[in-house]
Amino acid sequence: MNEELRDLYQDVIIEHSKRPRNNRALEAPANSAQGYNPLCGDQVKIYVRMDDGKVADVAFEGAGCAISTASASVMTETLKGMSADEAEALFTSFHDLVTGAAGPDDEDLGKLAVFGGVSEFPARVKCATLCWHTLRAAIAGQEDPVTTE
Amino acid sequence: MTASATAAERPTVTAFDPEAVRRDFPALHQEIHGHPLAFLDNAASSQRPRQVIEEIARFDSNDYANIHRGVHELSQRATAAYEGARDKVVRFINANDRKEIIFTRGTTDSINLVASSFARPVLNLGDEIIVTTMEHHSNIVPWQMICRERGAVIRVAPINDRGELEIEEFEKLLNPRTKLVAMVHVSNALGTINPVKRAIDAAHAKGVPVLLDGAQAIPHLRVDVQDLDVDFYAFSAHKMFGPTGVGVLYGKQALLESMPPYQGGGDMISVVTFEKTFYNGLPAKFEAGTPNITGVVGLGAAIDYLEQLDWGAVTAYEADLLDYGTELLEKIPGVKIIGTAEEKASVLSFLIDGIHPHDVGTILDRNGVAVRAGHHCAQPVMQRFSIPATTRASLAFYNNRDDIDALDRAIRNTIEVFS
Ligand SMILES: Cc1ncc(COP(=O)(O)O)c(C=O)c1O
Numbered sequence: 427m428n429e430e431l432r433d434l435y436q437d438v439i440i441e442h443s444k445r446p447r448n449n450r451a452l453e454a455p456a457n458s459a460q461g462y463n464p465l466c467g468d469q470v471k472i473y474v475r476m477d478d479g480k481v482a483d484v485a486f487e488g489a490g491c492a493i494s495t496a497s498a499s500v501m502t503e504t505l506k507g508m509s510a511d512e513a514e515a516l517f518t519s520f521h522d523l524v525t526g527a528a529g530p531d532d533e534d535l536g537k538l539a540v541f542g543g544v545s546e547f548p549a550r551v552k553c554a555t556l557c558w559h560t561l562r563a564a565i566a567g568q569e570d571p572v573t574t575e
Numbered sequence: 576m577t578a579s580a581t582a583a584e585r586p587t588v589t590a591f592d593p594e595a596v597r598r599d600f601p602a603l604h605q606e607i608h609g610h611p612l613a614f615l616d617n618a619a620s621s622q623r624p625r626q627v628i629e630e631i632a633r634f635d636s637n638d639y640a641n642i643h644r645g646v647h648e649l650s651q652r653a654t655a656a657y658e659g660a661r662d663k664v665v666r667f668i669n670a671n672d673r674k675e676i677i678f679t680r681g682t683t684d685s686i687n688l689v690a691s692s693f694a695r696p697v698l699n700l701g702d703e704i705i706v707t708t709m710e711h712h713s714n715i716v717p718w719q720m721i722c723r724e725r726g727a728v729i730r731v732a733p734i735n736d737r738g739e740l741e742i743e744e745f746e747k748l749l750n751p752r753t754k755l756v757a758m759v760h761v762s763n764a765l766g767t768i769n770p771v772k773r774a775i776d777a778a779h780a781k782g783v784p785v786l787l788d789g790a791q792a793i794p795h796l797r798v799d800v801q802d803l804d805v806d807f808y809a810f811s812a813h814k815m816f817g818p819t820g821v822g823v824l825y826g827k828q829a830l831l832e833s834m835p836p837y838q839g840g841g842d843m844i845s846v847v848t849f850e851k852t853f854y855n856g857l858p859a860k861f862e863a864g865t866p867n868i869t870g871v872v873g874l875g876a877a878i879d880y881l882e883q884l885d886w887g888a889v890t891a892y893e894a895d896l897l898d899y900g901t902e903l904l905e906k907i908p909g910v911k912i913i914g915t916a917e918e919k920a921s922v923l924s925f926l927i928d929g930i931h932p933h934d935v936g937t938i939l940d941r942n943g944v945a946v947r948a949g950h951h952c953a954q955p956v957m958q959r960f961s962i963p964a965t966t967r968a969s970l971a972f973y974n975n976r977d978d979i980d981a982l983d984r985a986i987r988n989t990i991e992v993f994s
Contacts, residue, residue: 428608428942435934435992440993467963490931490933490964491932492993493933495931
């Protein structure tokens with residue numbers, strides 16, 4: 427198989443896309459926001475419950491392609507216990523990773539590092555970042571749907 | 576071949592030689608990610624032959640100037656080339672008169688012209704426009720906009736599980752409030768060829784005019800607007816091996832005569848004072864402003880290219896290629912073709928079990944296979960089949976079995992990646 431493809435579709439990503447974690451709704455009281463990628467029609471809804479300024483629980487519904495589903499799944503696993511500022515900082519590092527602005531070793535990304543292969547596929551960056559943009563809106567309590575375009 | 580040769584002895588070679596045609600298209604001969612390009616995204620836009628590329632370069636290098644206004648030589652040459660292209664379109668779709676051929680920016684623009692200049696004045700509260708479930712957004716949204724403005728409604732003729740129009744249901748929708756039928760000739764998402772003649776006859780029996788969206792029909796079928804008796808026919812040059820930014824609206828002369836202009840500006844008027852303006856006659860009335868002159872010349876060159884092909888042979892070749900592709904894809908476990916109409920042209924829209932089309936598109940691309948993944952600007956079709964998207968391979972006469980074999984291999988590779 428093509429090496430870049432292998433980097434993109436790492437086992438962890440395929441596995442999360444097939445068995446996503448936290449793929450459910452959260453009961454109120456929780457913030458939620460809707461994200462939409464008009465390019466491919468994918469939709470994701472992110473739920474987040476903040477407690478004492480930290481992420482107490484986070485979950486998602488929807489998504490679509492393997493990259494966007496796995497991204498949402500790994501994101502929800504990573505975020506618990508973080509403050510909004512820490513989540514924002516992690517998003518910045520993740521964004522740098524998938525756009526090729528930073529290498530996978532540049533930051534302490536933990537499991538998120540598996541998305542490093544996305545940087546070779548500019549058409550897929552939005553698949554990986556949609557859930558993060560939507561998370562940011564959910565934390566902020568933003569009503570309007572987030573779109574990638 | 577001698578006159579005495581029997582049918583069986585005749586060489587099968589005809590005026591259509593797929594490999595020779597392939598050589599005319601420079602873009603096809605390149606490697607993508609280390610694989611020979613298999614360009615199977617023709618429904619989105621087709622490649623251009625050398626003949627079109629060279630004619631555009633020749634025109635721009637020698638004859639270009641603005642049209643319809645110059646006393647000088649270049650303006651006259653450019654006007655002759657532009658109006659000459661109109662004559663080619665007349666012949667190509669067998670229109671009755673050059674006044675019936677309006678150059679537009681493309682199918683979308685042609686449909687918006689009809690929405691604005693034909694539908695707006697005739698639509699009243701409660702009137703209806705009939706479309707089908709398989710329309711491209713460009714044959715839905717302009718009608719929605721004009722219906723909202725006029726208090727009219729859109730009625731939708733359903734399709735069956737094979738992606739075929741339910742023609743009896745369509746006929747039942749026709750009623751005295753129906754002011755227009757707007758229907759796709761060949762579906763870009765499913766490949767379905769609609770029974771447009773029957774639909775047009777049924778509509779005309781109720782006095783209802785019909786617009787056909789011919790964007791996908793023109794590159795695959797020979798269209799005769801008089802034989803169809805269609806009232807409006809819209810198509811784009813870029814899907815028929817010509818340039819982008821130019822297309823055609825055919826309209827029956829009497830209808831076009833009765834319609835107010837679409838846009839105001841230069842070229843569409845005869846006399847302007849601040850008190851009153853006199854509109855130009857057809858077709859200038861609908862061509863305000865400086866048009867896409869080079870694009871129209873390129874469209875003319877694309878028509879020249881298409882007209883030297885043997886279309887009996889082309890359609891037989893395309894049908895054979897589609898059958899070959901259909902058979903191969905049906906043999907792959909987990910692959911399901913969406914759109915299995917009896918009458919179908921050159922589209923293989925499919926799903927792979929458990930793998931999202933966006934991922935399929937990426938992996939196919941790395942195998943040198945260019946396809947489109949998504950809703951194909953036909954979201955109601957996706958809703959009809961309760962799917963978010965499909966992967967679509969769409970063929971042109973320059974594709975061959977190697978392209979289909981590459982698609983087959985790439986799909987198998989995709990399944991492997993996800994196993
Ligand atoms: C069936 C159909 N109608 C209309 C259009 C719109 O054509 P254009 O974008 O050239 O205006 C397309 C192109 O995608 C199409 O496939």
